[in-house]
Amino acid sequence: MEIYGAPEHEKYDSTMYGFADMVELSYGAPDMQRISANTIGVTGADELQPGDILALARDLKGRISGGVAHHIQVVVSVSPTAINIFQGNTNDTVHWPITWANKLLGRNVADPEQSAYAGLSVEIGVFFNTGRGWDYRNSMTGNVKSDYLKFFELYSWNFMEFNH
Numbered sequence: 001m002e003i004y005g006a007p008e009h010e011k012y013d014s015t016m017y018g019f020a021d022m023v024e025l026s027y028g029a030p031d032m033q034r035i036s037a038n039t040i041g042v043t044g045a046d047e048l049q050p051g052d053i054l055a056l057a058r059d060l061k062g063r064i065s066g067g068v069a070h071h072i073q074v075v076v077s078v079s080p081t082a083i084n085i086f087q088g089n090t091n092d093t094v095h096w097p098i099t100w101a102n103k104l105l106g107r108n109v110a111d112p113e114q115s116a117y118a119g120l121s122v123e124i125g126v127f128f129n130t131g132r133g134w135d136y137r138n139s140m141t142g143n144v145k146s147d148y149l150k151f152f153e154l155y156s157w158n159f160m161e162f163n164h
Contacts, residue, residue: 011113021112024119025108025112028110029056029057029070030068030069030070032069032072032157033057033069038158039053039156040156041153042156043154045078045129045134047154049075049078049156051157052074053072053073053074053154053155053156054072054073054074054075054083054149055069055071055072056070056072056151056152058153059151069153071088072088073087083126083134083149084125086125087123088120088123089119089122089123093118094109094118123138124140125137125138125139126139127149133147133148134148134149
């Protein structure tokens with residue numbers, strides 16, 4: 001739990017919307033990898049349950065950063081043949097050198113209160129068990145990737161007790 005500090009928090013409403021804005025600004029994919037009482041590792045897709053987390057940390061970007069997650073998907077439903085997910089996403093302004101230029105200009109692409117905010121609407125996707133792996137399709141963009149689940153770390157997330 002973060003301690004209230006006027007310089008960091010004064011501009012946010014004391015409502016669920018203000019809280020959501022603060023979470024968007026201060027909480028990222030790597031935070032989901034912190035194993036604790038509220039987040040534990042899951043060993044395989046057959047153990048996933050709704051509410052669990054898929055953290056993209058084993059692709060090229062993740063390997064370059066030492067296994068730090070840079071994208072999160074939340075499991076909505078599971079079956080032996082499909083894993084349905086919701087996912088956050090960002091526009092292209094989260095990549096260097098655009099992030100560097102924004103910092104020089106005093107802008108933060110993670111701050112939903114700023115016009116430079118890079119967050120996009122939640123997207124829907126699904127992983128399909130092909131017998132050789134789990135292929136992915138983003139239902140909103142049409143993006144398809146073969147055997148894509150192997151690039152994710154799987155976590156059980158106790159949302160109802162989170163931040164206790």
